[in-house]
Amino acid sequence: MSHASTIRGQEILNNPALNKETAFTMTERQSLGLEGLLPPTVENIDRQLERVQTQLAAKPNDLERYIYLMSLAARNKTLFYHTLMSDPARFVPIVYDPTVADACLAFGHIYRGSAGMYLTRDMKGRFKKILRNWPVKDVRFICVSTGGRILGLGDIGANGMGIPIGKLQLYTACAGVPPEALLPVLLDIGTTNAALRADPLYLGLRELPPDEAEVDLISDAFIEAATDVFPGVCIHFEDWKGTDAMRLLARYRDKVLCYNDDIQGTAAIAVAGLTTALQIKNETFADQRVLFLGAGSAGIGIASMIVSAMVEAGLGEAEARERIVLIDVNGLIETSRTDLNEWQKPFAHEAKPTKDLLEVVRTFKPTILIGVSTIGGAFTEEVVREMAKLNERPVIFPLSNPTNKAECTAEQAYTWTKGKALYAAGVQFPDFEYQGKSYHPGQANNFYIFPAIGLAVYATRPARITDDMFITAAAATADQVGPSAREHGMLFPLQANILETEVTTATRVAEHIFDSGQATVERPENIRAWIEGLLYKPVYKEL
Numbered sequence: 001m002s003h004a005s006t007i008r009g010q011e012i013l014n015n016p017a018l019n020k021e022t023a024f025t026m027t028e029r030q031s032l033g034l035e036g037l038l039p040p041t042v043e044n045i046d047r048q049l050e051r052v053q054t055q056l057a058a059k060p061n062d063l064e065r066y067i068y069l070m071s072l073a074a075r076n077k078t079l080f081y082h083t084l085m086s087d088p089a090r091f092v093p094i095v096y097d098p099t100v101a102d103a104c105l106a107f108g109h110i111y112r113g114s115a116g117m118y119l120t121r122d123m124k125g126r127f128k129k130i131l132r133n134w135p136v137k138d139v140r141f142i143c144v145s146t147g148g149r150i151l152g153l154g155d156i157g158a159n160g161m162g163i164p165i166g167k168l169q170l171y172t173a174c175a176g177v178p179p180e181a182l183l184p185v186l187l188d189i190g191t192t193n194a195a196l197r198a199d200p201l202y203l204g205l206r207e208l209p210p211d212e213a214e215v216d217l218i219s220d221a222f223i224e225a226a227t228d229v230f231p232g233v234c235i236h237f238e239d240w241k242g243t244d245a246m247r248l249l250a251r252y253r254d255k256v257l258c259y260n261d262d263i264q265g266t267a268a269i270a271v272a273g274l275t276t277a278l279q280i281k282n283e284t285f286a287d288q289r290v291l292f293l294g295a296g297s298a299g300i301g302i303a304s305m306i307v308s309a310m311v312e313a314g315l316g317e318a319e320a321r322e323r324i325v326l327i328d329v330n331g332l333i334e335t336s337r338t339d340l341n342e343w344q345k346p347f348a349h350e351a352k353p354t355k356d357l358l359e360v361v362r363t364f365k366p367t368i369l370i371g372v373s374t375i376g377g378a379f380t381e382e383v384v385r386e387m388a389k390l391n392e393r394p395v396i397f398p399l400s401n402p403t404n405k406a407e408c409t410a411e412q413a414y415t416w417t418k419g420k421a422l423y424a425a426g427v428q429f430p431d432f433e434y435q436g437k438s439y440h441p442g443q444a445n446n447f448y449i450f451p452a453i454g455l456a457v458y459a460t461r462p463a464r465i466t467d468d469m470f471i472t473a474a475a476a477t478a479d480q481v482g483p484s485a486r487e488h489g490m491l492f493p494l495q496a497n498i499l500e501t502e503v504t505t506a507t508r509v510a511e512h513i514f515d516s517g518q519a520t521v522e523r524p525e526n527i528r529a530w531i532e533g534l535l536y537k538p539v540y541k542e543l
């Protein structure tokens with residue numbers, strides 16, 4: 001940070017971007033007025049990590065580990081990211097899905113200090129002035145949520161702030177986007193959650209949200225202010241109420257640099273997993289029949305990208321849509337329904353109205369079953385067994401989050417299909433032994449995609465984000481699962497190498513952005529090397 005040369009002593013220790021704690025050298029301690037403010041031993045970051053590990057091991061559960069890690073982030077950013085990046089497969093589930101769900105549910109209770117910004121609907125006329133209170137001027141990404149639909153937890157209002165914070169931490173931990181470029185925002189429009197409004201420790205507005213027209217005006221004011229105060233910023237929408245998500249993406253996608261992760265990021269990771277599953281089955285998208293339980297932002301996003309994949313595989317668009325069937329809370333999406341929204345209507349087919357998933361499985365005979373319904377356990381034993389009766393290798397993707405919202409668990413899917421299921425969930429279920437064979441469940445979670453998109457956008461600075469960037473990210477992710485991994489039933493790249501994986505994905509997306517003329521920076525000779533040179537590294541700098 002720019003104050004590095006001017007600030008001294010305790011002020012440095014209070015600055016998480018500069019603080020190195022016991023890693024300040026004796027020379028630095030002398031020149032920066034730190035002598036006596038620290039214990040005498042000088043340590044390197046790996047010794048500090050050892051202490052973090054010891055302290056984490058003493059915590060009784062992952063929510064306590066989450067609280068500890070957020071406090072570490074507030075105190076020492078470098079050590080925080082060094083910790084996350086030392087073992088992403090272990091730490092991603094703590095700072096993100098599924099533990100972040102517990103953190104959000106308890107947000108007002110576990111609150112220990114602010115990270116990011118809270119904009120409330122009554123600040124609407126003053127968003128610009130307020131955004132200028134953020135200490136960093138060159139913000140490149142804002143992840144913004146209203147908390148209107150956090151994971152599968154419903155509307156939890158300002159408690160949803162854990163999501164923009166966690167998503168942006170993964171931009172850095174999984175794709176090396178510099179943390180100072182990232183701003184989490186909770187846009188507080190009120191909440192329908194009466195229990196939270198009555199909770200004395202709730203930290204958000206205790207009001208009901210306004211109507212759609214007013215949500216749009218608040219959102220317009222926010223977008224205008226954010227793009228004015230932070231020129232070139234990319235707005236990442238996350239976990240808004242589903243209909244707000246779809247309406248606002250359509251409203252802004254051709255006007256500002258923005259994307260909706262639940263619609264576009266989720267689509268890309270689902271299509272990546274389906275691509276490897278179909279390679280294992282030696283089939284193409286043109287051979288598939290896809291059934292969704294859930295027809296909201298995630299369902300419509302995935303269905304739309306599957307249409308593109310089917311068209312790419314040779315089907316006409318109408319033919320592709322015929323092969324996709326969705327069910328929502330009111331039943332099958334079919335033409336006699338009068339309550340469908342404009343994103344659902346293109347997927348309505350003539351069919352007998354029903355709310356019965358098993359019946360639709362029996363009549364439609366899907367090859368692929370996707371759950372984005374928020375209803376834990378909705379893929380019952382009968383449903384899963386029926387999928388196995390219809391298909392030699394049924395593809396079963398219960399994607400709802402967190403763990404208890406998964407439409408079926410990995411253990412259930414493997415047991416009920418006698419090990420035949422090609423399975424992925426939103427969370428990472430543990431490996432499962434079945435009849436002497438070990439199965440590694442897939443995790444189809446958009447965190448494979450949005451950090452990589454972020455890195456590609458960070459580097460190439462396009463004016464808009466287009467669907468083909470997500471299609472490229474999906475292909476790049478699938479291509480990183482080699483034939484021998486697929487032979488072991490792996491659908492996604494290993495998480496231990498997530499940084500390497502996402503840099504590879506980002507490089508492919510960046511190449512596409514250059515090739516399609518969407519970049520606003522000069523094309524470097526070697527795109528990968530150039531991107532690698534931009535990556536944040538969790539190492540201390542000499543002060």
Ligand SMILES: NC(=O)C1=CN([C@@H]2O[C@H](COP(=O)(O)OP(=O)(O)OC[C@H]3O[C@@H](n4cnc5c(N)ncnc54)[C@H](O)[C@@H]3O)[C@@H](O)[C@H]2O)C=CC1
Binds near residue numbers: 242329426444
């Ligand atoms: N794995 C991943 O990367 C992602 C997973 N998700 C998960 O997907 C779920 C849905 O997210 P969104 O689509 O954004 O939410 P949404 O609120 O837009 O959509 C939910 C859909 O489920 C339907 N639904 C609710 N109850 C149902 C029932 N009993 N039977 C059938 N359908 C029912 C609703 O009518 C709606 O169509 C959430 O649990 C979320 O965590 C979302 C984004 C990414």
Ligand SMILES: CC(=O)C(=O)O
Binds near residue numbers: 097151152400445
């Ligand atoms: C993973 C994610 O974005 C969700 O569940 O909403």
Ligand SMILES: [Mg+2]
Binds near residue numbers: 239261262
């Ligand atoms: Mg989400």
